[in-house]
Amino acid sequence: MKTEKIRNLSLIMVAAAFAxxxxxxxxxxxxxxxxxxxxxFNRYDLFTLLLNTFVLIVCVGLLSMTFGLFSAWFVTMYxxxxxxxxxxxxxxxxxxxxxxxxxxxxxxxxxxxxxNKTLSPxxxxxxxxxxxxxxxxxxxxxxLYPYIYLIAKSAFATMGKRSxxxxxxxxxxxxxxxxxxxxxxIKPWLISGLIIVWFExxxxxxxxxxxxxxxxxxxxxxxxxxxxxxxxxxxLAFFLLIKVFILLWVLRLIEGNxxxxxxxxxxxxxxxxxxxxxxxxxxxFIFLTSLCTLSFAIPSAQLFHWIFAADQLNxxxxxxxxxxxxxxxxxxxxxxxxxxxxxxxxxKFYKNKLSGAVGYLVKSGYAYPGSVLAVALFIPIINLSxxxxxxxxxxxxxxxxxxxxxxxxxxxxxxxxxxxxxxxxQRLKKSVLESAALLTDSVSSKxxxxxxxxxxxxxxxxxxxxFIDISKEMPLTLMTRPFGFDTLAVKIYGLTSEGEWERxxxxxxxxVFLGFIPxxxxxxxxxxxxxxxx
Numbered sequence: 234m235k236t237e238k239i240r241n242l243s244l245i246m247v248a249a250a251f252a253x254x255x256x257x258x259x260x261x262x263x264x265x266x267x268x269x270x271x272x273x274f275n276r277y278d279l280f281t282l283l284l285n286t287f288v289l290i291v292c293v294g295l296l297s298m299t300f301g302l303f304s305a306w307f308v309t310m311y312x313x314x315x316x317x318x319x320x321x322x323x324x325x326x327x328x329x330x331x332x333x334x335x336x337x338x339x340x341x342x343x344x345x346x347x348x349n350k351t352l353s354p355x356x357x358x359x360x361x362x363x364x365x366x367x368x369x370x371x372x373x374x375x376x377l378y379p380y381i382y383l384i385a386k387s388a389f390a391t392m393g394k395r396s397x398x399x400x401x402x403x404x405x406x407x408x409x410x411x412x413x414x415x416x417x418x419i420k421p422w423l424i425s426g427l428i429i430v431w432f433e434x435x436x437x438x439x440x441x442x443x444x445x446x447x448x449x450x451x452x453x454x455x456x457x458x459x460x461x462x463x464x465x466x467x468x469l470a471f472f473l474l475i476k477v478f479i480l481l482w483v484l485r486l487i488e489g490n491x492x493x494x495x496x497x498x499x500x501x502x503x504x505x506x507x508x509x510x511x512x513x514x515x516x517x518f519i520f521l522t523s524l525c526t527l528s529f530a531i532p533s534a535q536l537f538h539w540i541f542a543a544d545q546l547n548x549x550x551x552x553x554x555x556x557x558x559x560x561x562x563x564x565x566x567x568x569x570x571x572x573x574x575x576x577x578x579x580x581k582f583y584k585n586k587l588s589g590a591v592g593y594l595v596k597s598g599y600a601y602p603g604s605v606l607a608v609a610l611f612i613p614i615i616n617l618s619x620x621x622x623x624x625x626x627x628x629x630x631x632x633x634x635x636x637x638x639x640x641x642x643x644x645x646x647x648x649x650x651x652x653x654x655x656x657x658x659q660r661l662k663k664s665v666l667e668s669a670a671l672l673t674d675s676v677s678s679k680x681x682x683x684x685x686x687x688x689x690x691x692x693x694x695x696x697x698x699x700f701i702d703i704s705k706e707m708p709l710t711l712m713t714r715p716f717g718f719d720t721l722a723v724k725i726y727g728l729t730s731e732g733e734w735e736r737x738x739x740x741x742x743x744x745v746f747l748g749f750i751p752x753x754x755x756x757x758x759x760x761x762x763x764x765x766x767x
Contacts, residue, residue: 240579244591247576251594251644254601254609255474261464262471273465277452279472285448286476288366289373289434289441296374297430298423300524301381306411307521309389312506313514319521323382326528328748330705330722331376332439333741336729337532338363338372339443340539369446375528376440377433381426388422389415431480435473436602438708439722443729449473450708453604457712463612470605477600533745539738555743558704558720561635562747565642566650566699572643573650573695574688581658592651599648603709606641611713614640637713645709646702650695657691697751704747 265273273279307313308320326334342363363371416423438450449469456466509517576595580588601609614637618629631637685692707722714723721740728737 237583240583241587244576244579244587247572248587248591248594250640251591251598251647253613254606254644257613258467258471258474258605258609261467264464265468270468273468276460277456277465277469278447281447282449282452282472285366285446286435289370289446289448290431290476290480292370293373293377293434294427294430296370297378297381298427300374300378301383301426302385302423304378304521304524305382305385305389306415307517309386310507311509311517313509313517315518316506319525320386322525322529323521324379324752325525325749326376327379327701328745328752329376329529329532330439330707330744330748331373331433331437332443332707332722332725332729333536333745334376334528334532335369335372335440335443336725336734336737337535337741338368340734341531341535364444366446369441369444372440372444373434373437375524377430378524378528380429380433381423384422384426385419388419428480432477432600432602435476435480436604436708438602438604438711439726442726449476450602450604453608454708454712457608463608466608467612470608473602473605474600477602481600536738536742536745539735540742543735543738551739551743554719554721554724554740557718558722558744559747561638561642561710561720562700562704565639565646565703566696568639569643569647569650569699570654570692570695572647573654574692576651577654577658580655592655595651596648598644599646601645603641603645603706604712606645607637607709607712610637610640633715635715635718638710638715641709641713642703642706645706646699649698649702653691653694653698654688655691657688697754701748701751704744 304319304323308316308323436450437448438454441448442451442454449472453466453469453473456462456469573595576588576591580592611632615632618631621627622629705722707726710720711723711726714720719727721744724740725737725744728734728740
């Protein structure tokens with residue numbers, strides 16, 4: 234009974250931590266008078282913020298869906314030159330943060346870039362086509378389409394080969410079958426991918442700030458660090474949260490009240506890769522080559538060009554930023570994975586309404602943009618520190634530590650880790666658990682001898698995903714880090730804000746490298762699972 238009370242109390246504390254940002258922002262927002270609201274509306278031009286955000290949501294969603302869906306369809310269904318290579322290369326943009334793509338594209342297509350030097354060698358005119366809303370749309374689409382690609386590719390592999398065969402038998406061409414048969418079948422997967430793309434678009438700060446596009450995330454940062462009006466940043470954060478809930482409502486309408494089921498087991502050799510005519514092979518090859526070139530080949534080439542052309546590189550400072558980034562990512566990922574293991578354990582072995590509610594709150598944490606979490610956590614922690622100091626007489630400055638930073642990481646990225654961890658728990662068969670219960674009543678024995686070996690793949694995936702997300706995260710780290718504690722992402726923002734693209738190249742390459750290693754490791758694990766040794 235005592236153990237159950239402790240467990241329930243811990244779940245209540247987790248639920249309070251995840252719900253606190255929304256509650257605090259909502260209550261604070263209602264404290265503004267109509268006159269103050271009109272002043273804020275005019276100061277930050279909320280109409281422009283709403284319009285830009287709406288355009289980004291619609292256009293990035295459509296482009297990411299187009300890039301990810303068609304590329305997954307081509308590499309899964311058809312045979313063409315370098316198909317296996319493309320299936321791997323299309324994942325690589327996951328290692329590139331959107332803000333790295335933004336400033337590398339700006340350098341490539343900017344005033345001193347190869348495009349302008351080729352089109353206007355005498356600098357008669359200046360072609361600047363990416364430092365605007367259209368450029369931000371393209372950058373975010375190329376950075377985020379791999380989420381759709383991976384989900385769609387998995388869906389095509391699990392839908393069963395008979396769907397396409399039956400459609401062909403009934404006279405449908407592959408093109409007709411794709412839109413009339415295949416797309417409706419994988420609708421749930423596509424919606425889950427679209428949720429990720431939309432949330433990442435709303436949360437983006439680095440790319441839109443580099444490309445001079447005003448959104449709610451840039452306005453929140455301006456209110457805090459430009460005007461030093463933290464209360465106004467809370468109101469802007471409230472508007473951004475409203476947009477998040479509107480998106481969730483729209484997605485619920487799109488999904489409808491339909492239920493989907495898989496009628497066949499996964500078939501990795503689905504429909505025995507079809508051959509294309511030479512003309513269509515060329516089109517597919519050009520499409521995928523262009524996608525890979527724009528999403529990571531050009532940015533990589535531009536970054537290395539800057540590095541080799543730099544007069545000097547301050548390697549001592551870069552090493553410190555790298556260590557800070559790596560240590561934050563490792564520590565944050567460990568905390569998040571441990572929390573996900575505990576919550577999954579409670580939900581599996583001691584499931585009740587409380588554990589279910591906590592699981593829902595954890596999943597909703599991914600909807601918080603980093604800038605929103607920064608303003609929602611920083612002020613309450615300041616107030617808490619002052620109250621504790623006045624009560625105990627001990628001076629506390631918790632806001633100057635990594636506490637708000639780690640709380641933000643846990644709230645925002647726990648949903649990323651919970652999915653693979655919970656998937657591992659679902660693999661635990663009831664018969665195994667019943668046998669374990671007969672052998673021992675010890676929770677620790679169940680955990681270490683039975684549960685953890687089954688969860689190992691999910692734990693590795695959860696750590697990899699959260700490590701990548703934390704190492705790339707910019708607004709939350711920028712706004713809540715301790716004074717003088719800079720990471721690679723923070724340094725990139727500072728350098729690009731001053732127009733020092735060349736000096737920002739090396740930190741960017743290191744971030745990409747940190748993200749590339751886990752992606753490659755995960756790909757090797759998947760390959761090992763698909764082709765185990767005999």
